[in-house]
Amino acid sequence: MQIDLNGEARATGARTLAALIEEQGFDAASVATALNGNFVPAPARAAALLHEGAKVEVLAPMQGG
Amino acid sequence: MFYNTDLTSRLMLGTARYPSPAVLKQAIVASGAEVITVSLRREGAQGTAFRELLAESGCRLLPNTAGCYSAREAVTTAQMARELLGTSWIKLEVIGDPDTLQPDPFGLVEAARILCAEGFEVFPYTTEDIVVGERLIEAGCKVLMPWGAPIGTGQGLRNIEGLRSMRAHFSDVPLVIDAGIGAPSQAAMAMEMGFDAVLLNTAVANALDPVAMAAAFARAVEAGRQAHVAGLMPRRDMATPSTPVFGMAELA
Numbered sequence: 001m002q003i004d005l006n007g008e009a010r011a012t013g014a015r016t017l018a019a020l021i022e023e024q025g026f027d028a029a030s031v032a033t034a035l036n037g038n039f040v041p042a043p044a045r046a047a048a049l050l051h052e053g054a055k056v057e058v059l060a061p062m063q064g065g
Numbered sequence: 066m067f068y069n070t071d072l073t074s075r076l077m078l079g080t081a082r083y084p085s086p087a088v089l090k091q092a093i094v095a096s097g098a099e100v101i102t103v104s105l106r107r108e109g110a111q112g113t114a115f116r117e118l119l120a121e122s123g124c125r126l127l128p129n130t131a132g133c134y135s136a137r138e139a140v141t142t143a144q145m146a147r148e149l150l151g152t153s154w155i156k157l158e159v160i161g162d163p164d165t166l167q168p169d170p171f172g173l174v175e176a177a178r179i180l181c182a183e184g185f186e187v188f189p190y191t192t193e194d195i196v197v198g199e200r201l202i203e204a205g206c207k208v209l210m211p212w213g214a215p216i217g218t219g220q221g222l223r224n225i226e227g228l229r230s231m232r233a234h235f236s237d238v239p240l241v242i243d244a245g246i247g248a249p250s251q252a253a254m255a256m257e258m259g260f261d262a263v264l265l266n267t268a269v270a271n272a273l274d275p276v277a278m279a280a281a282f283a284r285a286v287e288a289g290r291q292a293h294v295a296g297l298m299p300r301r302d303m304a305t306p307s308t309p310v311f312g313m314a315e316l317a
Contacts, residue, residue, distance in 0.1 A: 006107040006108070007107070026108060027113075030108075030112065030113070030116060030149075031108050031149070032105065032145035032146070032148050032149040033145070034141055034145060037137065037138075037141060038141065039141050039144035039145050039148075041148055042148060057107070058107065058108050059105040059106060059107060059108060059142075059145055059149070060105070060106065060107075060108040060109075060112040060115075060116070060149070061103045061104070061105060061112075061115065061116060061119060061126070061128065061146075061149060061150060062103065062104050062105065062106035062111075062112070062115060063080045063081040063082070063083075063089075063103070063104065063115065064079060064080060064081050064102050064103045064104025064105075064106075064128070064129050064131055065079030065080070065081045065082070065102055065104075065129070065131065065216070065217075065244075065266030065267065
């Protein structure tokens with residue numbers, strides 16, 4: 001299915017957020033995730049189902065003021 | 066001082082816009098800061114190196130919600146930051162205007178209420194507006210961070226009298242001047258006025274020599290604090306001779 005990952009269109013075979021994180025090569029412990037604008041805690045990623053057009057954000061600490 | 070955390074240094078430092086990670090690292094050391102701010106952004110190639118730099122700094126992290134224009138975005142960002150960084154501290158920014166980066170007081174209070182209820186320790190980036198400050202305290206904030214001037218402008222304390230009123234009004238609330246500081250003299254002035262700390266980024270990061278400037282700010286903040294504790298003399302309109310008149314010779 002097609003989803004939006006960090007602002008870019010992606011085709012994925014993953015059905016859950018946890019599977020997507022693994023599929024895309026993120027270090028699961030070093031990122032925080034949101035699905036459609038809602039925070040998804042790490043333990044809840046395996047139960048968070050993706051759908052066509054889902055908007056996923058995978059964030060990490062970066063430089064900031 | 067801040068949510069039952071005592072700090073030795075009253076200078077908090079931002080981590081953005083340095084010429085290189087190495088300079089950032091040295092600037093943190095030179096500033097003596099114990100609290101540094103970070104943002105949350107899309108994970109990219111530089112992520113691991115920055116995480117290591119943060120860990121090596123030994124500083125307490127204050128994640129921000131920079132760039133959020135709604136309470137909802139800010140709340141989600143805060144939730145993500147708490148999980149990722151293992152801290153309940155959040156520098157809450159809800160921006161209302163892209164040109165001045167002025168806080169949106171309505172969104173700010175709304176987000177503060179939600180986050181305080183969820184157990185966050187909120188550091189709200191606000192204006193010197195006393196009523197907004199009161200609403201933030203009611204929402205559960207135990208620190209307020211009024212701006213000196215718009216972020217990144219280096220204009221210093223743009224509304225000195227307003228900030229003075231705010232300091233007097235919130236005599237028991239820790240107040241941090243956040244944003245707009247461009248020179249060590251401005252940071253010293255904020256401290257002389259009795260503010261509890263100063264948070265800055267661009268003034269150090271964009272200096273010709275950020276490491277030396279970080280050291281200069283450290284001294285200015287210390288001097289300003291010491292001056293506040295020592296008690297400044299009252300201002301006068303007319304001159305008063307410091308040298309005694311008694312014993313003056315008649316030579317005219």
